[in-house]
Amino acid sequence: MRADARDNRARIMTAADDVFGRSPSASTDDVARLAGVGIATVFRHFPTKTELLEAVLTLRLERLRDRALELAGSDDPGKAFFEFFTQVVSESASKLAIGEALTAAGAAAGEEARAAGRGMREAFNGLLTAAQRAGAVRSDAEMAEVYALMIGASRGATAAKLEPPVRDRMLALIYDGLAPRS
Amino acid sequence: MRADARDNRARIMTAADDVFGRSPSASTDDVARLAGVGIATVFRHFPTKTELLEAVLTLRLERLRDRALELAGSDDPGKAFFEFFTQVVSESASKLAIGEALTAAGAAAGEEARAAGRGMREAFNGLLTAAQRAGAVRSDAEMAEVYALMIGASRGATAAKLEPPVRDRMLALIYDGLAPRS
Structure with missing residues (x-):
């Protein structure tokens, strides 16, 4: 994995930890927004x-x-x-x-x-x-x-x-x- | 409530206690079957x-x-x-x-x-x-x-x-x- 892809993955996981920790029913959109990446990037790393x-x-x-x-x-x-x-x-x-x-x-x-x-x-x-x-x-x-x-x-x-x-x-x-x- | 309606209500609740206690995703049909009443009777007592x-x-x-x-x-x-x-x-x-x-x-x-x-x-x-x-x-x-x-x-x-x-x-x-x- 390239360094920027690795950075994105780490940012998505940190954001997901925060977003889902506060509300289990939050959406992947909320995670993308907090991580500052596009939703397509989230799905590339985590298809579901x-x-x-x-x-x-x-x-x-x-x-x-x-x-x-x-x-x-x-x-x-x-x-x-x-x-x-x-x-x-x-x-x-x-x-x-x-x-x-x-x-x-x-x-x-x-x-x-x-x-x-x-x-x-x-x-x-x-x-x-x-x-x-x-x-x-x-x-x-x-x-x-x-x-x-x-x-x-x-x-x-x-x-x-x-x-x-x-x-x-x-x-x-x-x-x-x-x-x-x- | 008439006596037979009260009996049915009590039987439905006992059955529901058992059925949902074992499996939260059980259906109202399962409850009706165990209680020995029709599904319409269950819905008359408990609309949802x-x-x-x-x-x-x-x-x-x-x-x-x-x-x-x-x-x-x-x-x-x-x-x-x-x-x-x-x-x-x-x-x-x-x-x-x-x-x-x-x-x-x-x-x-x-x-x-x-x-x-x-x-x-x-x-x-x-x-x-x-x-x-x-x-x-x-x-x-x-x-x-x-x-x-x-x-x-x-x-x-x-x-x-x-x-x-x-x-x-x-x-x-x-x-x-x-x-x-x-």
Whole structure:
């Protein structure tokens, strides 16, 4: 891909992330307008709205995975785990909207997005294991329920359109439940 | 309404609860078949699919409110609170599907369902306050975040299609977070 085509693709994805994050029913026209490119350019890169949504969802999941891998190098594994958990829940409002837009377009997440999801999950598992080893998270909590808790907190925050202070108090309750048993 | 019309209405709603609970994209035909009535009878009671979905959602929320009010008379307020929380999360898969079907039909919950939702929320608040007074739930947790936690746990369990043992372990983590601080 030539450099200007690559630039266009990146601008379209950034615009789509923004536009669909705010409104899952937005149109590809809105994306083209925000990206400052013609609609034909959007369709050249992404022949269908589903392909565009899928690319945006994949990008978001890959960014979260990268963030988790970055935090995995931290010398305070407990802080790293809770920071990541908080970031996922805080960012989830628009991430979930992309998922909804895909569903509304009649599509499930495709192989690329699912692979990105698995990568994120694995990186999260690494953060959890390190935090447990460091004694910052109770050792009897398994990945399955801790992950479900993070997804649930994300969806709860989004569904109830929680104000940030309420969201933070909800997270504080969850984190107390994850604390090592004395 | 005559007795046989009332019976038909009740049968249609029970069938709709079941059919749409399993598949939000089910048709009114499927509902008529399961209820054992003609499609014309369904349309006489519920002129649109949206009205039928709304009636089912309202009925579910009213039942949950009634259950909360019933539990409010318990002499073990802690047990009553956690029993209700667990019931809502366990039942949520099909309840959420009704909400999704409404969204897919292009409708938001109407006034009747919203009023039923408020009634359920108030009854839940009563259970929480009693459990806090009895020392079974920490007194610094406010209704807003505890309610968000219940909605989140419901959505997390549904989205991740959790197996019951994982769902129960997730709830155990949440309940430890809600326990009084020692």
